[in-house]
Amino acid sequence: MTTADNTATATGASPVVPTRGPRRGASVGEVRWDATSFWGTRIRTNAENTFDHCVAWMERLGWLENFDRVASGEETVDRPGWQFSDSEVYKLLEGLAWEMAREPNDALTGIYDGLVARVAAAQDEDGYLGTAFGHPGLPQRYSDMSMGHELYNMGHLIQAGVARLRTYGEDTLTRVATRAADHICREFGQDGRQTLCGHPEIEVALAEFARATGDDRYLEQARLFVDRRGRGTLPVRVLLAADYFQDDVPVRDAEALRGHAVRALYLSAGAVDVAVETEDAELLDVLQQQWVRTVERRTYITGGMGSRHQDEGFGEDWELPPDRAYCETCAGVASIMFAWRLYLATGQARHIDLIERTLFNVIATAQAPDGRAFFYANPLQLRTAPEAAVREEVNMRAEGGTRAPWFDVSCCPTNMARTLASIETYAAAVKHDVASVLLYGAGDIRVEIAGATLALRVDTAYPREGEVTLTVTEAPDTQIAVRLRVPQWAEGATGTTPDGVTQSVAGGWWDVRRVFTPGDTIVLSIPVEPRFSWPDPRIDAVRGTVAVERGPFVLCLEQTDLPAQIALENVSIDPAAPPRASDDGAVVRGAAISRPHVPTGRVPYDGALQASASHEAGQDIQLVPYHRWSEREPGTMRVFLPVALPTA
């Protein structure tokens, strides 16, 4: 076992470090957002509150004690938690590893050491680690590959090991992860059990573990798992068909992501890793096509994915209902994982566009300001006002319009924790002599490039305001390029080079190439005025509506911003009056729909039911960023706003 060996990259303390291809993302510490910036605030809250919060819940529910019981050999009776509860501990360990590297913290180190000791004690001699199978009172190991989640759990363990290897080096956790990975290779290798795990995750974990350790056995095992998928191996049952697990069609043959969204996205991320490391251009191309089709036809305006509560799954093309949108928080995390890997492999701005959209509208939405409550699902419309938020109980359902402290299936809080702890690594990248700034926030960037250091101070109130000023504080003495991402929606953006020349810049990349000297400034001005966004007319569920976006924020209308006498369900807005900026939201012109009276007890379809709305007598309707919904009070909400209907 060696510590991280990433010869292909200058540094390598980030979640994804390809050994093939010239592009690398920022390492922990290379981008530091100010604590007062949009994401800096959230990162700090994560460190201060969320880790503690998650540990307390896992202790309270007995999910940690599960490890102790296995370690002691005691028989398990009525094990608390789902088969995948171990993974929450591992995701938290991954997050702790990143956060401890960002900012050393004795309290977090104490938590980390305590958790690692309990986890390590539960590992079997042969490397197997799991508290739901294979011990007294539990089912046999690998007796339920469809839903047992054993490899899924160990995959998260291995990802935690990767984080620790890259930020610290070998320790107890990395040794535990190595033994688990070795066990899996022995058990499921070319000559081992010819099966796979119902929930993908082990693929992406093993591929990265190969990168982190330099040991290609793990990559080969990841490749085997990717190739085995889609051949109907997993036992199915009613309500769990093969497409739920992506075991219906081989990865190479699929046209779009389908089935359970988190499963599909984790699998895709792992498959990109395999494609990149094995230089399988055909596989990479297929995955890119699947991503394009999925983004174009199966993705919400928030970046959210997963249209169905049933199966927590993708719907068909254009099946994007706002009210029953599932848009699981973990699917947002997984979508970022997939898109980030495609970006590293191809260098396309569109992948970062989606990541930004998802960050500001799914990730930012999923967490309460105090970091102690979460959305599991992120619908785009709530029709019935929920009761007051309950902060003291496990939420049994992944819906309801209020953030909950913990869930019965509680994958999202710990996924948020590890994502927020590593989010800065998505903000910049380096390829040869090009340093790309991908996400904008006030803070400092310091990357190794062309054998020297490029340091940039970023001053901006983005995304609330659109001007981003980059000041060079340290630079190589050779020519390099600073590449800035211009979001596709940023019509009318301009860029000003260090010599004061302002030019218009189109969506995509804007390169400023020169020998930089400290004091040089680059200014990117992105118009963040509110704008109407019309849905593709094939999205039946939102026909006759329009959304309002402002910069990267999707806006929404909450009942709490309407006069008491106007119900949200009756509001229609005037598309002839462009939205105007207001605070960090917007104001549109709206009116209340009036409906003809119909007799009672009849179905709501009728020759006379066409509604009308008088926008001439309209009034201002206040919209706020979607990520803030349900923060002030639980209530009804909608992103897509009805416009006046055509009359016959």
Place this chain on the structure above:
Amino acid sequence: MTTADNTATATGASPVVPTRGPRRGASVGEVRWDATSFWGTRIRTNAENTFDHCVAWMERLGWLENFDRVASGEETVDRPGWQFSDSEVYKLLEGLAWEMAREPNDALTGIYDGLVARVAAAQDEDGYLGTAFGHPGLPQRYSDMSMGHELYNMGHLIQAGVARLRTYGEDTLTRVATRAADHICREFGQDGRQTLCGHPEIEVALAEFARATGDDRYLEQARLFVDRRGRGTLPVRVLLAADYFQDDVPVRDAEALRGHAVRALYLSAGAVDVAVETEDAELLDVLQQQWVRTVERRTYITGGMGSRHQDEGFGEDWELPPDRAYCETCAGVASIMFAWRLYLATGQARHIDLIERTLFNVIATAQAPDGRAFFYANPLQLRTAPEAAVREEVNMRAEGGTRAPWFDVSCCPTNMARTLASIETYAAAVKHDVASVLLYGAGDIRVEIAGATLALRVDTAYPREGEVTLTVTEAPDTQIAVRLRVPQWAEGATGTTPDGVTQSVAGGWWDVRRVFTPGDTIVLSIPVEPRFSWPDPRIDAVRGTVAVERGPFVLCLEQTDLPAQIALENVSIDPAAPPRASDDGAVVRGAAISRPHVPTGRVPYDGALQASASHEAGQDIQLVPYHRWSEREPGTMRVFLPVALPTA
């Protein structure tokens, strides 16, 4: 045990025979639709094909052998079928009982006798009957009240017993049913187990058994079950919350139907029976209000109920997506059961309006013309063309756009069988000296009224054509009224009395009162020209669309009726051009939507994405009755047709 004793009614051979209140529905044989009429054809197909078909599948899958094994005392290993598979046998027995009374048939009698013998042999000494619990190799009786379906199964057994009692009298089946009902009263009575069955059905069964036997113990037990519900008695688990079972809110306190649709509707039907028999006006009023709210806000234009695949459940108010509409066939059956009981209790035409809507658009849709394949779910839009229909395998999923011969959960085929065998009893009713004709079809009506016989010959091509001629062939010599239902949608309907006077008649009831003599004719002319039906603007999922109805038929557009170069998803219709009749469907003016081009790999929401359609250059688009969809070939379909969108 006595045979049917329905002193309050002249006859009583129909599924619902209240002992309180003056109104009774037609008995089997009182209405006979011609074999060539819309429903007559289906009734005949049911008798000739469907019973056979169901028995063959239940034999093939081992669902019948389950009874034999219990009877023999043999240990059960890997019992085939769900916990509720017994109920399919009982529903088929109920259907056989009605059909054998309609039209004696030796083959069906043979099937009936064979099934009854096998069922009877499996009954325990104490009256318990069930093949999934309480025998060697099976879980203990009543060990899973939430999902065990034991009382649900026995409820269907008892309903079969009711049908047999009323059409034949005491026999082996009715004795078996009586022992089961007695067992349940002992086991779950006032001093017995204080619990209830996760799937309502026993309530409606026991209430009717009390009516059929005159024994009020059964009614009291039904009342207990209704009152126990909604108090959080049933153990819940993830994805099975209390509202799924209607165990969240007492029946008297609920505002609308919610949770699993079939459960909610069976429960409501049973609660009406209890309210009527115990003269509980308050409960009846609450149920009526729940029905109104449900019809007005949670019902599809087809009459279908159940907006969610998740939980097979009702959605919230206005949550009525056409694509993910569940509209389970059994929910259609159950909705008719609920509405029919409310009609008998209150005499309101709106209940029959809903029954007619449901019959022509859910029940007629659910069955293939050969009576050997069925829809489980009845969505109002299919976006992706299914593969060719598979007629030889069990369908594991309740969706897909093709009728299947049998399902893993196969509640619908046998529910169709019992409904079609008794459907004529919903077509007429008698109250004192008023004979109501509720549903129109060519055939003969012969009812006892005012101590004499009223016989009517009905000549009509309804619903294809709107003229209905009733000719009196036998009549009492006293004054009576013939009451005709005028559907609410029938604007411009006229009625012609026996003396040749034609008058316009409004939606609701039209009474013709006189001393009739043979040869008298009454003509009701119902306009069945195609018409636009606009959805209430609060139904977000179909905003900007319009449906077309023709008479009681909802129409739909199938890809197969479009030129090959026009994809269904691109069609928009012109609301300024009224639909014109064509065959039994309609023609509307349509055009293909054109969309601006957008770059690839972007989410489908954009400032430029508004679509336009040129209806001036429109072409004829053919619509067909929804009940015929997927009969010619599997393909995409939609009921709600997009209209031109407003442009900013």
